[in-house]
Amino acid sequence: xxxxxxxxxxxxxxxxxxxxxxxxxxxxxxxxxxxxxxxxTYEHRVGPQNGAKVVAKAWSDSNYRARLLDDSTxxxxxxxxxxxxGEDMVVVENTSEVHNMVVCTLCSCYPWPVLxxxxxxxxxxxxxxxxxxxxxxxxxxxxxxINKEVEVRVWDSTAEVRYLVLPMRPEGTDGFSEKQLARLxxxxxxVGTGLxxxxxxxxxxxxxxxxxxxxxxxxxxxxxxxxxxxxxxNELLHLHWQLDFLESGIWICPVLLVNKWNMMNT
Numbered sequence: 001x002x003x004x005x006x007x008x009x010x011x012x013x014x015x016x017x018x019x020x021x022x023x024x025x026x027x028x029x030x031x032x033x034x035x036x037x038x039x040x041t042y043e044h045r046v047g048p049q050n051g052a053k054v055v056a057k058a059w060s061d062s063n064y065r066a067r068l069l070d071d072s073t074x075x076x077x078x079x080x081x082x083x084x085x086g087e088d089m090v091v092v093e094n095t096s097e098v099h100n101m102v103v104c105t106l107c108s109c110y111p112w113p114v115l116x117x118x119x120x121x122x123x124x125x126x127x128x129x130x131x132x133x134x135x136x137x138x139x140x141x142x143x144x145x146i147n148k149e150v151e152v153r154v155w156d157s158t159a160e161v162r163y164l165v166l167p168m169r170p171e172g173t174d175g176f177s178e179k180q181l182a183r184l185x186x187x188x189x190x191v192g193t194g195l196x197x198x199x200x201x202x203x204x205x206x207x208x209x210x211x212x213x214x215x216x217x218x219x220x221x222x223x224x225x226x227x228x229x230x231x232x233x234n235e236l237l238h239l240h241w242q243l244d245f246l247e248s249g250i251w252i253c254p255v256l257l258v259n260k261w262n263m264m265n266t
Contacts, residue, residue: 047116050081051164052185054091054114056178059169069093072164076114086113086162092155093166094192099146100165101139101192103131104157111162115187122191132156142193165192172199 010018024030054076058065068075072089076082089111092100104110105128110118121127130138135152139145146152155163167189173181176199188194 046081046083046113048114048185048187048190049182050079050116051111051114051187051190052182053079053178054081054164055166055185055190056181058091058166059173059181060176060178065166068166076164081113083113085109086111088161089114089164090155090161091164091166092153094168096150096168098151098153099139099192100163101131101135101152101154102157102163102165103128103154105129105132106158109157109159109162111164114164115190119187139193142188144193144195165190167196170196170198 021030025032054068057079058068064075064078067078068091072091073082073087075091076086076089092102094100104122108118108123110122127138132154135154136146139152157163167185169181170184173184184196184199186194186196189196
């Protein structure tokens with residue numbers, strides 16, 4: 001397994017896992033290289049990001065969408081996603097008349113290649129039972145409110161078949177690229193317990209990133225130059241403060257700099 005430096009003592013569970021790993025390797029029952037490969041696969045190669053690419057492709061390519069609904073396994077394989085727990089896939093499409101929801105009432109069957117490992121709530125007994133008996137109530141607990149006119153269909157995964165929900169494409173996404181569309185897709189929307197993000201949320205996040213970069217790159221240096229010039233402090237102290245601010249990762253505003261300047265001159 002990859003080794004990480006911990007800023008805090010490992011938990012009891014981490015200690016037990018480490019001890020078990022060491023014992024299995026010492027007995028020759030586990031190849032550490034194979035173990036590293038498995039961990040890397042489930043940390044970086046499989047997960048909801050894969051399913052999001054499938055959904056985004058279906059949203060932007062009607063021919064692919066038709067293939068996906070007709071032969072889900074092959075269509076998903078076209079994008080390079082296949083493997084254990086994804087041998088027999090079925091994609092079910094949400095429409096204005098039908099909302100789909102996936103559960104596994106027997107255990108926790110889940111499409112690993114496109115969604116990664118199942119979340120804790122998906123494996124829990126309450127979800128597995130109530131998703132079938134009272135799906136609308138469960139959806140409401142997830143913050144999803146479905147109109148009474150819309151049918152809620154629950155699909156029970158089995159040892160042979162895994163389901164993936166194709167959510168409805170959000171309005172206001174005309175002209176979006178597949179990469180932009182994929183950013184709107186959430187894991188829960190592909191299970192049916194959630195909805196895709198709105199394009200406004202993504203646009204707002206992009207705007208805030210732009211603002212943050214501009215503040216750090218342009219405005220803060222100007223503010224610091226102004227206040228250190230006013231304070232008459234030397235360049236070495238100026239540089240020290242710049243590094244201190246940058247390393248701390250703290251948002252800086254003129255008020256904070258004014259307060260600092262006042263403290264230095266009292």
